[in-house]
Amino acid sequence: MTKAGFLYRNGLSLVFLTLFVITLFAQAFTGWKEHNQELQDEHVQELAFGSYLTTGHFISSTFENFQSEFLQMALYVLLTVGLRQQGSAESKSLDEAEEVDREPKPSKDAPGPVKKGGWLLKLYSNSLSITFFLLFFISWGFHLYGSWVDHNVEQQIKGKAAMSVLAYLGEPNFWFETFQNWQSEFLSVLSIVVLTIFLRQKGSPESKPVDAPHMQTGN
Incomplete structure (x- = not known):
């Protein structure tokens, strides 16, 4: 395992997480302003920022x-x-055969479901697409x-x-x-x-x- 620092080892996810948080806040703030403008046009009481989030x-x-x-x-x-x-x-x-298509083999560093096998391995083998579909x-x-x-x-x-x-x-x-x-x-x-x-x-x-x-x- 590389001895590089935490930021180097996780830079890609940290940058995108930061961008996500910034843009989500920007969306919430500008959406709040827009929604209050719409309420104002209809002569309805404006909302506080916290109330807008619900x-x-x-x-x-x-x-x-x-x-x-x-x-x-x-x-x-x-x-x-x-x-x-x-x-x-x-x-x-x-x-040509791809590395991602090879059958999983239990090893000391393999994920838990690979070591256990059976239905857990079957579920884990498709866990990425299943999770994305659930989300x-x-x-x-x-x-x-x-x-x-x-x-x-x-x-x-x-x-x-x-x-x-x-x-x-x-x-x-x-x-x-x-x-x-x-x-x-x-x-x-x-x-x-x-x-x-x-x-x-x-x-x-x-x-x-x-x-x-x-x-x-x-x-």
Whole structure:
């Protein structure tokens, strides 16, 4: 194990965690301002920042993005098991065996489920895609809940009747929010799969070596 410091060994996750926290706060703050402007326009009392964080407006906008990201990663992890793209750094080799496909063997340093075998090993062998799909469904549920609550608040302000969550599922607004996020995630995956065929980034594990032929598949 490398003797490098904690920050060096965990720099990638720490940077993205920091960016996540900063942008989540920025989203919450600007969303609070926007929502209060909408309430002000309707002559409704504005909300304190803490109260805004429990509103459907904030919950919906937050988990609307989360669920599309988790869906993207779940499908990406699962589909790259069996599907190939010639020339892409994101694809497994077209005709050679890959290290990730070898059967797990118990060893002193292997994860616990590998040592135990059986159903635990089977579950652990698919744990990444399973976890991403669970996170997707949980986030999708929170997005639905937040969007539904926010819709009913708008209905109440306008003097209209509230809708049940089942009735709201038939409304185009929720699915418009959903599909506009899904399609952007699918486009981003398509972009890295195709662009890594022809373009390079020296030093990145997401790129082929700079001098690699375009049609070389994988790293």
